[in-house]
Amino acid sequence: MLGSIAPTTLSTAAKPVRVLVVEGQALFGKALCQVLASDTDIDVVGDADSVANAPLRRLRPDLIVLDLDGHHMEFAEAMRTCRELAPQAKVCVLSTHVQPEVMQRCLSAGADGYVVKDILPAELIRAVKAVAGGHNYVDPRVAGGVLKRRSNGFGRTAQNELSVRETEIIRLIARGMSNKEISSKLHLSEKTVKNHISRIFAKLNITARTQAAVHAIKTGLA
Amino acid sequence: MDSYVVEPQSLFVPYLSDVLARADMRVVRVAPTLDVDDIRATRPEALFVDTDFLDVDAADAVSAMRQALPRAFICAYTEGEGARADRLRFAGANCVISKRSGDAEVTRALRVAQDRAATAT
Numbered sequence: 378m379l380g381s382i383a384p385t386t387l388s389t390a391a392k393p394v395r396v397l398v399v400e401g402q403a404l405f406g407k408a409l410c411q412v413l414a415s416d417t418d419i420d421v422v423g424d425a426d427s428v429a430n431a432p433l434r435r436l437r438p439d440l441i442v443l444d445l446d447g448h449h450m451e452f453a454e455a456m457r458t459c460r461e462l463a464p465q466a467k468v469c470v471l472s473t474h475v476q477p478e479v480m481q482r483c484l485s486a487g488a489d490g491y492v493v494k495d496i497l498p499a500e501l502i503r504a505v506k507a508v509a510g511g512h513n514y515v516d517p518r519v520a521g522g523v524l525k526r527r528s529n530g531f532g533r534t535a536q537n538e539l540s541v542r543e544t545e546i547i548r549l550i551a552r553g554m555s556n557k558e559i560s561s562k563l564h565l566s567e568k569t570v571k572n573h574i575s576r577i578f579a580k581l582n583i584t585a586r587t588q589a590a591v592h593a594i595k596t597g598l599a
Numbered sequence: 600m601d602s603y604v605v606e607p608q609s610l611f612v613p614y615l616s617d618v619l620a621r622a623d624m625r626v627v628r629v630a631p632t633l634d635v636d637d638i639r640a641t642r643p644e645a646l647f648v649d650t651d652f653l654d655v656d657a658a659d660a661v662s663a664m665r666q667a668l669p670r671a672f673i674c675a676y677t678e679g680e681g682a683r684a685d686r687l688r689f690a691g692a693n694c695v696i697s698k699r700s701g702d703a704e705v706t707r708a709l710r711v712a713q714d715r716a717a718t719a720t
Binding site for chain 2: 402403404405407408409411412426473494495496497501558561562
């Protein structure tokens with residue numbers, strides 16, 4: 378997968394790229410639209426607060442800018458929905474996570490690009506154009522982390538890797554949040570949170586939240 | 600109202616400034632991280648802080664800002680709700696705004712909180 382990452386490769390689109398913004402934070406979503414619409418090669422065709430509420434079939438976007446953090450559903454499920462309802466669309470993930478493993482999971486789930494939310498406006502436009510042009514784009518800071526981990530021989534089997542949602546939950550555990558607080562923050566039921574935590578424990582071969590928190594801190598997830 | 604914004608997401612700042620302007624908050628300085636000395640030196644009338652990107656506890660940060668500028672209007676912008684929002688209020692925030700709120704809701708919340716703060720002083 379690394380071979381296909383081209384952080385600086387750009388393409389020039391002949392007609393404007395039709396972009397749909399899916400962002401859970403309302404103001405930030407509007408800000409994204411404003412930044413993207415400032416470029417004449419980009420046509421922002423709509424915005425939504427979640428994949429579930431996005432009119433994907435009707436708008437037929439060329440590219441979806443997809444917020445990783447504000448979903449009411451698993452990221453992999455959100456990706457499947459995008460692929461099913463807008464098979465032509467590329468997906469560029471927007472995230473607060475700089476951890477390479479989160480980016481890798483997004484790309485594994487089918488994302489074409491991965492940018493971190495503190496990206497500069499001009500760089501976001503470059504990223505969107507690159508992905509629309511058929512390239513993969515990964516925030517250079519995150520890509521650098523992947524290369525470093527590979528050169529260190531770091532690797533885990535896929536079955537032991539935490540999903541994006543599990544990663545999100547273990548980060549919140551490390552912040553000292555209770556199941557109730559996590560369920561409220563992620564808009565999940567407490568039972569779902571408990572199930573995720575059980576899977577985290579099984580994957581990491583641990584039995585306590587403290588161990589999960591320590592793991593999160595040691596591996597840079599928190 | 601001269602306002603100081605703590606927000607690391609630079610692509611968010613122009614739009615945020617427009618929204619704040621609708622609540623009579625003119626952005627005079629933007630900082631990507633919390634710098635209490637800089638806040639003290641700038642002496643804004645209002646502070647708007649994105650509490651989800653701080654490298655210190657959000658309530659501690661609000662408390663530090665309140666200590667630095669006891670009379671300033673402080674607005675905390677956060678994903679947190681319930682007890683987490685209450686902690687920010689208890690630490691000294693005049694207003695806690697959820698990141699799920701839209702433009703009109705944010706403007707309305709800021710105006711209501713400003714009126715309440717003005718009445719209290």
